[in-house]
Amino acid sequence: MGMTIGEKILARACGKDVVKPGEIITAKVDLCMSNDGTTHLNIDIFEKKLKGEKVFDPEKVIFIVDHNVPAESTKTAEVHKKMRNFAQKHHIPFYEGAGVCHQIMIEDYVVPGQVIIAADSHTCSYGGLGAFGTGVGCTDLTSIMHSGETWLMVPETLNFVLEGNFRQGVYARDLILKVIGDIGADGATYKIMEFSGPAVKNLTIDDRVVLCNMAVEAGAKSGLVAPDERVIEYVKSRGRHEMHLFASDEDAVYEQSYAYNLADIEPMVAIPHNVDNVVPVTEIGAVKIDQAFIGSCNNGRIEELRVAAQILQGKKIAPYVKLLISPASKEVYLQALEEGLVDIFMESGAMVLNANCSVCWGSCQGVIGEGETLISTGTRNFKGRAGHPNSSVYLASAATVAASALVGKITDPRGLIG
Ligand SMILES: CC(C)[C@H](C(=O)O)[C@@H](O)C(=O)O
Numbered sequence: 256m257g258m259t260i261g262e263k264i265l266a267r268a269c270g271k272d273v274v275k276p277g278e279i280i281t282a283k284v285d286l287c288m289s290n291d292g293t294t295h296l297n298i299d300i301f302e303k304k305l306k307g308e309k310v311f312d313p314e315k316v317i318f319i320v321d322h323n324v325p326a327e328s329t330k331t332a333e334v335h336k337k338m339r340n341f342a343q344k345h346h347i348p349f350y351e352g353a354g355v356c357h358q359i360m361i362e363d364y365v366v367p368g369q370v371i372i373a374a375d376s377h378t379c380s381y382g383g384l385g386a387f388g389t390g391v392g393c394t395d396l397t398s399i400m401h402s403g404e405t406w407l408m409v410p411e412t413l414n415f416v417l418e419g420n421f422r423q424g425v426y427a428r429d430l431i432l433k434v435i436g437d438i439g440a441d442g443a444t445y446k447i448m449e450f451s452g453p454a455v456k457n458l459t460i461d462d463r464v465v466l467c468n469m470a471v472e473a474g475a476k477s478g479l480v481a482p483d484e485r486v487i488e489y490v491k492s493r494g495r496h497e498m499h500l501f502a503s504d505e506d507a508v509y510e511q512s513y514a515y516n517l518a519d520i521e522p523m524v525a526i527p528h529n530v531d532n533v534v535p536v537t538e539i540g541a542v543k544i545d546q547a548f549i550g551s552c553n554n555g556r557i558e559e560l561r562v563a564a565q566i567l568q569g570k571k572i573a574p575y576v577k578l579l580i581s582p583a584s585k586e587v588y589l590q591a592l593e594e595g596l597v598d599i600f601m602e603s604g605a606m607v608l609n610a611n612c613s614v615c616w617g618s619c620q621g622v623i624g625e626g627e628t629l630i631s632t633g634t635r636n637f638k639g640r641a642g643h644p645n646s647s648v649y650l651a652s653a654a655t656v657a658a659s660a661l662v663g664k665i666t667d668p669r670g671l672i673g
């Protein structure tokens with residue numbers, strides 16, 4: 256019986272030829288990562304329970320300060336200090352202010368076929384490069400930092416078969432919002448969401464990451480796209496040559512398959528306060544906004560910034576509306592500067608922030624007040640996610656967010672693309 260790509264990656268990680276959904280395995284972890292959301296807790300546990308011990312491999316444990324950077328309070332400064340000290344002591348890679356953890360991992364570490372575990376739910380992003388990534392809590396992560404292994408139950412796989420091409424003004428972000436709206440926030444609980452079909456070859460790496468990144472918003476354990484030449488070239492261009500290329504067998508067994516034609520997808524918006532509360536932008540009615548945000552590990556990469564710039568070029572954002580833009584990494588930021596995108600943003604009235612989780616995380620910068628409305632390219636629109644408990648967050652593509660910032664209310668971007 257055939258296997259899916261997810262099963263093949265997990266079989267390699269546990270040293271078996273075959274694994275089946277439901278089986279509990281002990282997997283070797285290729286990389287583990289932790290950010291300033293919770294690492295101080297790992298460090299406390301590590302230093303109490305594993306006193307005098309070392310991390311399993313100092314090249315494979317990565318600490319990234321991205322959620323609240325630069326520190327906005329003395330409490331956060333202490334967290335960062337703790338991470339810095341631990342990283343120095345254990346000689347592990349440490350990043351501070353270089354961008355959102357998942358984007359840094361993609362730029363500097365991820366290769367196809369790896370198993371990567373991190374203390375962050377959007378670790379599933381690495382499926383865009385054909386790696387199995389999943390998030391765990393900080394106790395599990397502490398144990399992995401020490402042993403380099405973890406137990407995992409092999410998930411069932413759902414197959415999302417994609418065909419056709421996006422129409423103008425429609426992006427991978429709209430597709431994943433549509434999928435989550437269709438299957439629901441628990442539609443893929445503990446399953447792998449595999450994206451396959453003839454349309455995949457036309458999807459850029461950024462697009463694939465966008466799809467896999469939000470798999471967790473449907474409850475998925477991971478998201479995966481089989482790596483192709485595009486991925487191999489990207490990874491090699493970043494100096495990483497060792498990889499394990501897996502693809503699903505023709506007779507692989509899926510729990511369920513879904514078919515999507517990209518040409519049928521419209522710009523979508525997730526309305527407060529759940530990510531699966533999704534409607535086409537055309538059905539949203541008049542929703543006035545106070546703030547707009549472009550950034551995050553979902554939608555803050557160069558391709559999204561280019562789309563936003565196309566819409567904002569030569570125009571001014573609506574009076575009394577704030578547009579905040581945080582490139583997903585320093586590298587993306589520098590690229591945006593080089594391409595003149597930052598000039599376009601600033602001339603339109605946007606504030607361009609340092610590369611970090613920013614408004615997506617909603618506790619460091621750009622928080623919104625009582626009764627205010629944000630439209631965002633972040634990952635979540637839970638109540639209070641971006642500030643006051645009585646505020647509203649809508650999720651949409653970078654194009655829709657940019658168009659909305661220009662008009663001052665949630666706006667269909669089609670027709671505004673310059
Ligand atoms: C801080 C971290 C634990 C959290 C997550 O796991 O996703 C955060 O990144 C988020 O997006 O809510």
Ligand code: SF4
Pocket residue numbers: 322355356357375377551552553611612615616633634
């Ligand atoms: S950008 Fe948002 S979703 Fe991604 S890691 Fe940061 S807070 Fe979490």
